[in-house]
Amino acid sequence: MSSQRQGSPERRLRADRARQAADVIRQQVVGRAYPGGVLPDERFLAAEFSVSRNSIREALDLLREEGLIDRVPGVGTVVVTEKYAHGLNQLMGLAETLHEHGDVTNDVRALGVIKAPSSVAARLGSPDVVYVERLRRLNGLPLSLDLTYLALDVGEPLLGLDLENRDIFSLIEQTSGRSLGAASVTLEAVNADAHSAAVLEVPRGSALMVVERLSHFACGRPVDLEFIRMRGDRLTMRAELRRS
Template sequence: MTSENPTRAGARRLRADRARQVADVLRRQVLSDAFKDGPLPHEDRLAEEFAASRNTVREALDLLRGEGLVRRVPGSGTLVVADKVPHGLNRLQGLAETLHEHGDVANEVRAFGPVRAPGPVARRFGLPEGADVVYVERLRRLNGLPLSLDLTYLAPDIGAELSAEDLATQDIFRLIEEVTGRPLGRADITLEAVNADPHSAAVLEVPRGSALLMLERLTSLVDGRPVDLEYVRFRGDRITMQGRLLRDLT
């Protein structure tokens, strides 16, 4: 058994690293509709633009093809096939408010009712141990396609007020503001990747173990009272998170 030439192996690793760098830049262009009116530039043009070899560019395009963002069409070049929509993180909005420009958001309410709050949930609401909250599970669809699975805990009084509302066509955020007569003020969020458990995979129509984007969001009224705790699992192949961060130098 012969060992690989370390120089050749190092060159391959370097090209793979460079391909990822090229793919990262191209991915943002693909998702921002930079190539919506035609194919991506020819490999020679991309190689010149990125000061990279054609092999490196090909590897970068292979990475994007593997993600389902582009495909090679003989005679036409590399075309964008991604169908991701942007989810803004700049403002506190419900999903329908965020994505209204991209189609119809529909809610399939899979569960609604009072449950005993798990200890950590009760503490985040400032409720005593063993208190009830209202649990809501919704499958969110965009233009008929599964987009997210939302598991929501609501403060008990607010959840009771929403029991008679049409949660299939309305955002919970707007309803909370209507029933309380006060605006929402802020949300503390955590965004991470999680594997699709059997339940989530079946509902979102993805293979088990697929990577999902999970947004944990604790939303409070303007007076600081927490009223809504959500665990939202998004299909990573159908959504991209976008936002603008400002540095506070004070």
Template sequence: MPTERIREHAGATTVAARRRRLRADRARQLADLLRHQIISGAHAAGTLPHEGTIGRDYGASRNTVRQALDLLRAEQLVDRVPGVGTVVVCRKYRHGLNRLQGLAETLHEQGTVTNQVRTMAPVPAPVPVAGRLRLPPHTDVLCIERLRLLNDLPLSLDVTYIPMDIGAGLIGCDLEHTDVFRLLEELTGQPLGTADITLEAVNADAHSAAVLQAPRGAAVLMLERLTHLADGRPVDLEFIRFRGDRLTMHGLLHRV
């Protein structure tokens, strides 16, 4: 093939690739907008508008709309029902990050939160745990693992470490229907103050995937939270794995 033909062919291939990339970008951007509408409850009836209506409302081509809906179907957020249209098949619950609350307090408007206590026992604190709780290494702490359910659907798997001088009072309490935060305030006689949090996405290991009834290797939201009493003492170190397909995090931030 002559050099000039090769250049023309390469140029045409590059242009086609750029167009495909732009279509994919537009589809992803539209999917983000539609996802927000779904999560915020804008489609209360559970059915999305017709593809043509979406295209007009968002200034998108029909192919872009279809690609965006395909992305949402791949997330198992919507599905196509013959004779009905595109329907929402998975609800995501809003979890606030701008207030220090237990899960039942945060999601009380969304339904009923119950807890399955899988383990609860004193254990020697691993060095990192002891350090975060300001305890000598290997000091006994109360370790609690709970499966949290919202409306009987698995939502999170929590592992909590609490100093034994406080944790001993939790043994025998109704942890199935009561947030640990409320019990900590009752046992210590003072309110909780602040919490340091870290949020990241991790892959579900075989154990947590089975407990959460999620696909093995699926992405879950890992929230690490160290909670302090009002006097500054750290009293609760948690590692919480949330099903990312059932929860969305939100908050109000102020620029200082």
């Protein structure tokens, strides 16, 4: 039997088929494609994906384990957890990104001028920085834990301003009279440590996305370095990429 035949769709394991279906169904759930948050029945989904009902049951079990859906007697399989798309192709604060979903507020956990760690000082070109630590909520739900380092001359004017209800980006532009231009972003997945889990109100070991973002003024000067822990069960990252 040829290697091509061995890898053909007809001979794949049921677990592989279930995972394939789960990925597409997850995207549909996040995109709010199911009216009223109720998924089609197993027979319809099995026909949609050309798999057995057992494969669909396994796919739904995967999404149930993620906390995304659940089975409700007399109703069917329903969406029980909303996920929110966070765009990566625009330089925007969380409140700007999620404004249509409700109110973003911030618990300011730390704020003040500190001596920058050497790597932070090198990236911001500032030996002293303003450090801001915020727990960010959407309609009261904890979404992310943001650790922000600001170049001193940029961060000091923010001290005493409304950091509980405003994005730092908009405050930087307001106080400096200058526009932010671009940012470099690194994204990786980690498991929540005990402290992060407690702050974000998730079980220890839960999936978190850690975003490192260095933002610049339009002139190219770096001014804002952030390390953001985002809940993987509530946020999904989205971007549009072009091949040039």
